[in-house]
Each structure stands twice: as C-alpha cells, then as structure tokens.
Amino acid sequence: MPGAGAGSRGDPAYNREMDALGLYVHIPFCQTKCAYCDFAVVVGRDRRQAEYVAALVHEIRVWGAVLGRPGVSTIYVGGGTPSLLPAAQIATLLDACREAFVVQADAEVSLEANPGTVDRSVLRALRDAGANRLSLGVQVFDDAALQALGRLHSADEARRAVDEARRAGFDNLSLDLIYGLPGQELAGWQQSLDEAVQLAPEHLSAYGLTIEPATEFGRRLRLGKLAPLNQDLAADMYEAADETLGEAGYRRYEIANFARPGFECQHNLGYWRNQPFLGLGMGAHGSTVVARFGNHRRLNAYLSQMAGWQGPRFAAPCVPEVGGPIAWVEALDRATQLAETAILALRLAEGLNMAAFEARFGERAEERWATTIEELEALGLARIEDGALRLTARGRLLGDEVFTRFLLER
Ligand code: SF4
Numbered sequence: 001m002p003g004a005g006a007g008s009r010g011d012p013a014y015n016r017e018m019d020a021l022g023l024y025v026h027i028p029f030c031q032t033k034c035a036y037c038d039f040a041v042v043v044g045r046d047r048r049q050a051e052y053v054a055a056l057v058h059e060i061r062v063w064g065a066v067l068g069r070p071g072v073s074t075i076y077v078g079g080g081t082p083s084l085l086p087a088a089q090i091a092t093l094l095d096a097c098r099e100a101f102v103v104q105a106d107a108e109v110s111l112e113a114n115p116g117t118v119d120r121s122v123l124r125a126l127r128d129a130g131a132n133r134l135s136l137g138v139q140v141f142d143d144a145a146l147q148a149l150g151r152l153h154s155a156d157e158a159r160r161a162v163d164e165a166r167r168a169g170f171d172n173l174s175l176d177l178i179y180g181l182p183g184q185e186l187a188g189w190q191q192s193l194d195e196a197v198q199l200a201p202e203h204l205s206a207y208g209l210t211i212e213p214a215t216e217f218g219r220r221l222r223l224g225k226l227a228p229l230n231q232d233l234a235a236d237m238y239e240a241a242d243e244t245l246g247e248a249g250y251r252r253y254e255i256a257n258f259a260r261p262g263f264e265c266q267h268n269l270g271y272w273r274n275q276p277f278l279g280l281g282m283g284a285h286g287s288t289v290v291a292r293f294g295n296h297r298r299l300n301a302y303l304s305q306m307a308g309w310q311g312p313r314f315a316a317p318c319v320p321e322v323g324g325p326i327a328w329v330e331a332l333d334r335a336t337q338l339a340e341t342a343i344l345a346l347r348l349a350e351g352l353n354m355a356a357f358e359a360r361f362g363e364r365a366e367e368r369w370a371t372t373i374e375e376l377e378a379l380g381l382a383r384i385e386d387g388a389l390r391l392t393a394r395g396r397l398l399g400d401e402v403f404t405r406f407l408l409e410r
Contacts, residue, residue, distance in 0.1 A: 022074040022270040023101065025056065025093055026281030027082040028299065031117075034150040035216035036209060040283025040297040041080050048299065052282070053089045055306040057096040059280050059325060064100025066311040072101040074267035076110045077131070083113035087125035094130045108133055108266040110174075115161035116153035123168035133265075134165050135174040135203075141195040142188055145181050150216065155195075162199045172263060174203035179241065180234040181209055182217075182226055189237045190244070197248040202263035206241040207256050208234050235397050242393075253349050255396050272348050274341040276318075288318035289337060293329040301327070335410040337361075338368065342389075343403040346382070351390030365389065372405045 029049060030041045046052075064070075075097055082090065090111065097103055110133040111126055118126075123134070139146060141155040153161075158175075165173055175196050179189045196204055209229065211217045220226035242252060250258035254272060257265065270277060271287075279286040283297040296302045305325045312320035319331050332340070338361055345352040357365045366373060366384070373389060376382040381395035381402050395402050 020270060020273075020275035021070050021072050021101075022076065022267050022275065022277035023060075023072055023097055024267075024277060024279045024284055024286075025060075025075065025077045025097070026279065026284040027077060027079040027085055028052075028282045029079070029084045030081045031084065031152055032150060033216070035220075036149060036211065038212040038215050039080065042282075042299050046299070048303070049085060049089070051303060052299070053085070053092060055303050056093060056281050058306055058309065060093070060096045061100045062309055062311045063278055063280070067101075069100065069102055072097065072103045072107060074108045074110070074270060075103065076267040078110075078112045078135075080112075081114050081117060082111055083117040083122070083126075087122050087129060090126055090131070091129035098130075108172075110135055110265065110267055112137065113161070114151075114153060115158040118161055118164065120164045120168050123165055123170065127169045132170075133172040133174065134170045135176060135205075136161055136165070136201075138175045138196070139178045140181065140184075140189070140192045142184075142192060145184060145188070148182060149178075159195075159199065162201070172203070173201040174205065174265065175199065175201045177204060177206045177241075178209055179206060179237040180229055184237075186233065186236055186240065190240055193241055193244045197244065203257070203259040203265060204245060204250060205257050206238070206245070208238065238397065251349070255347050255391075255399060269348075272344045274337075274344050288320075289332075289341075290317075291319040291329055291331045293320055293326050295325040296327040336407075338363070339406045339410070342369065342406045346389065346391055346395075346402065346406075347399070349390070351385075351388035353388045354384075355387055369406060369409050372409045376402060376405065 026040070028040055028042045029046055030043055033041060033043050075094065077090065077093065094109065109131050111131040112135045114137045136158065138158040139149060139151060141158065143154050146154065162173065162175070177192060177196060211221055211226075211229065213222075217226060221228065245258040246252065250260060252258050253264045254268070257268065259265070274289055276288050277286060279295065281295065282299055282302040283295055285292060285294040296305060302325055309324040311324075312326060313323060315321045316331070320326055320329055322329055341357065341361070342352050342365060352365060354365050357363075373382070373384070376395070377384070380392055381398060382389055382391050391399065391402065
C-alpha cells in the first residue's frame, strides 16, 4: 500500500503502486445465509445499516487522507448483498470514494447484486450513482438447486434481473455461476451454461462449489447427510464450461473467469497481478504486496473500532499495525511476495510474464524456480511459451498442486 511511510511521491515504485490502487468496499448484509457461504455476512435487514454506511464513509475518508488522496483505477462494491442497501446509500459510498481518492474518469465501478433484490428503478439509480458494471449472483438456472443452496431468488428472477439491468443501461454485465452442487448432473449444468450464454452477458464466472467446515453444507457433510463432492464430475463440469463459453466467444482469462474481449474484470485482474488494494468495511482484506491485513469480521467490533479512528500506524513502509478496524496484519517476506506473485499470475491465461517479473523484482523467475518449472513441464502441468509460464489444461485442474510447489521452492 502506498501511504504513510511508503516512500515519497517522487519515488517511481510509489507512483507505480498509486496508479494501480483498487478499492474493495464490503457490504455484509444478506437476507439469509446460504448453505455454502463462508463470508463475513450479517443476516437480516439490520437496523444498523445506516450506522454501518456512516462507519464505512469514515473509513474511506481516513484512508484517503492517510494515503494523501491517491489515484484509484477500480472500485468493487461486494458482499454480502450490496443491492440490499438503498441506492442512495450506495451513492453516498461512491461519492465518499471520489472525494477521498482521485478516482480515474474511466475507472471500473462494479457492484454485486442478487436477482430478486433489484428492479429497474433501483438499477437506474445505481447506474446514476456511478456503477458501470453489474455482477449478478445467478448461480444456476434451476429452482430446485437454488433452493438447496439456500438462495432466495428463482431462475425466472435471474432472467428478469438481466433484462432489467440492460434496460437500466448496464452494458457491462457479469453472471456468477456455480457447479459441483449436491445432486447436480452434468446435463443440468450444461443447461445453466446454455441459458447463461443466451442472455449474452459480457462476463461470466464459473466457480466450483467448495464445502467449508463452518457452513451449513459443512455441517451436513460431517453428519453424513451430504455426499462429498465428486471431483471427476466437477472436472467434467469445468471442461463443459470452458468448451461452451469458448465456443460462444468468451475468452477464459482466469481459471474461473470468462469475458468477451475488453470486458475482463479490471478490479480482479489487479488482484491476480498482485497489485495493491484496500479492503474497506467489516471483514474486508487489503494488500500492499509486502503485507496483507484484514478488518474485524464482527459488525459490533468493526463499528466500535471505527468510532473516532484516526488511521493506521505503520510498523514499516507499507506494513500497517493492528489497531482500529484492522484486526490482523501479516507482513510477507520477500520469498512469499515472489511466490504469491507467481501463483496469482498462473491463474491468468496470460500467465507469469518472465520479463515483467524480472523488471519488477530484479530476479529471474526461471532461475528462482528452476526445479519447480522443470518438474511442472515434465508433468505436463505448465509450459513456457512466448516468454510466459502458463498452466496447461491439466495444470488448471490441478492448480493447488502446482501452486504449493512455488511456496516450497524458496
Ligand atoms: S448471498 Fe452471497 S454473501 Fe450472502 S449468504 Fe449467500 S453466498 Fe453468502
């Protein structure tokens, strides 16, 4: 993170980081908790919504002042269910970002919304507030599966939300899909993919279900009431997504993300290119590349810590200290920074560009991870092409196995 103790404005490294700063704004409220959800959420239309927005505005202002009103290229309002907030409160948050930071005129401003929580007038108000990209949590076009996931919307509501978003003027629309659900067959997933393609969004994310222990699905799994995931079927579903979306003109630019050319999510590209970002709000995470840090995950703790907060102290350049809303900080040694940069880059179709890595870190990736790269090539999991290391199709399926190797060879 650029900012107090992070170098002077004349420092080229400082300015490079400034240009790339992304803001993530977390809205924790949800109508119910979905059976697979492991996020920091507050269930119900909490009467503390207005108090939360005021605290967030304060956090946005404090960070903007501490960092000297730096440039921002992307804002992502996620959750939770941001569309549960009145559009006026979203506008208040975006205005606060523009006052506290120099938000580029062409900045990508994404907003997550759940079908069933938006109509055309709300969407129009969100568009007027400055949101220029909408990400709809569709998941699947199958009412029984949606119910099993604990989602409140129907497939019809998802179709309607897409239509309403278009009519409200959103010309950059993303649909989130999920596969590997309990009882889901390949044919059912294929039908959801086909429906999604027919709706012609600019961007699609297709994530495989993971069952975390602290979720309702995790509990059912422990009790033997849910069958463990069938990894072979999940792999087939991933391949079906890759093929269907590829044939429909979407380019897979990240393991689980597909876009029409020019509609890749710039905010998330910033994460995968290991650029600094600020996470604002309850449970939100930030990264300075040399450290990552996160806010309190409980609403009461976040709100009480925000009252009168003056901003973080810095233990070292770009390493904030725990205090105020910041509940934890992890300073990263150089080996970890380099490994994380490689791992994140490998998620992308563009891969790990060797020349860019050397220019950034003054070290050659092909020397640092000589053994790892040789083994990955021998196993058919990755290959070097046009100066970049990229995962193969098999490597994408076995990503975790590949990534661990970069952490082990230090
Ligand atoms: S809507 Fe999203 S954030 Fe909210 S409970 Fe469901 S999965 Fe979690």
